[in-house]
Amino acid sequence: MPALVPLRLGVNIDHVATVRNARGGRLPDPLRAAAIAAAAGADGITAHLREDRRHIVDADIDGLMRELKIPLNFEMAATPEMVGIALKHRPHAACIVPEKREERTTEGGLDAAGQHNHLKPMVAKLRDAGIRVSLFIEADARQLEAAVTLGAPVVELHTGRYCELGGAAQQAELARLQKGAALCAKLGLECHMGHGLSFADVAPIAAIPEVRELNIGHFLVGEAIFVGLEAAIREMRRIMNEARGTKA
Numbered sequence: 709m710p711a712l713v714p715l716r717l718g719v720n721i722d723h724v725a726t727v728r729n730a731r732g733g734r735l736p737d738p739l740r741a742a743a744i745a746a747a748a749g750a751d752g753i754t755a756h757l758r759e760d761r762r763h764i765v766d767a768d769i770d771g772l773m774r775e776l777k778i779p780l781n782f783e784m785a786a787t788p789e790m791v792g793i794a795l796k797h798r799p800h801a802a803c804i805v806p807e808k809r810e811e812r813t814t815e816g817g818l819d820a821a822g823q824h825n826h827l828k829p830m831v832a833k834l835r836d837a838g839i840r841v842s843l844f845i846e847a848d849a850r851q852l853e854a855a856v857t858l859g860a861p862v863v864e865l866h867t868g869r870y871c872e873l874g875g876a877a878q879q880a881e882l883a884r885l886q887k888g889a890a891l892c893a894k895l896g897l898e899c900h901m902g903h904g905l906s907f908a909d910v911a912p913i914a915a916i917p918e919v920r921e922l923n924i925g926h927f928l929v930g931e932a933i934f935v936g937l938e939a940a941i942r943e944m945r946r947i948m949n950e951a952r953g954t955k956a
């Protein structure tokens with residue numbers, strides 16, 4: 709089998725900030741985690757500035773924009789406040805995610821089709837500022853077609869359900885993601901995936917040829933408690949590369 713195009717790894721550092729905020733001080737520092745991730749082979753850093761600032765805070769985004777040597781993927785809700793912050797910083801990429809205050813994490817994808825009129829001007833503003841816009845959506849033809857209509861060049865397909873399931877149900881969800889990735893290629897969308905991925909379930913996702921980037925956070929930060937962040941990221945890269953038939 710010929711080697712597939714390389715797959716980028718975006719390391720989400722939100723939960724380094726979660727641990728920091730549990731005590732309200734400055735440590736552990738998400739910027740230090742970002743630097744270690746870059747040294748360990750991450751291609752980018754992802755950070756979600758939530759409306760309630762429960763983990764990443766504004767000063768973290770300031771610091772990342774100032775110090776980061778690899779691209780920042782700024783995860784944001786579709787609100788005027790977040791669009792303003794993105795336009796102020798102009799990160800490499802902005803991923804628009806659905807956000808509900810009461811949820812523990814991002815549950816389900818963005819309704820890109822249903823929110824067309826709300827999203828269209830925001831996507832346009834971000835794009836005009838030179839930010840690569842992605843939409844975090846379900847692997848669903850209607851949502852993918854909506855991403856095209858909205859002018860988003862990238863989509864990130866939600867792998868949360870795939871990670872939670874097992875057996876035949878997980879295989880069915882994997883098939884849905886594979887179909888979604890193939891449709892992305894047909895529609896001219898760059899395909900990313902993420903949410904909930906771990907060593908145990910990343911390989912079949914990494915092997916999907918159309919996928920260009922995975923964004924992984926919670927598992928890596930948890931694994932770092934036991935083996936260190938650098939070792940956790942290097943192992944994730946190794947599994948991704950092996951699944952893909954590519955070298956580091």
Ligand code: PXP
Nearest residue numbers: 814844902903904923924925926
């Ligand atoms: N991609 C998106 C759009 C997300 O919202 C998240 C969670 O913040 C992730 C990827 C990473 O998910 P996890 O932390 O479960 O690896």
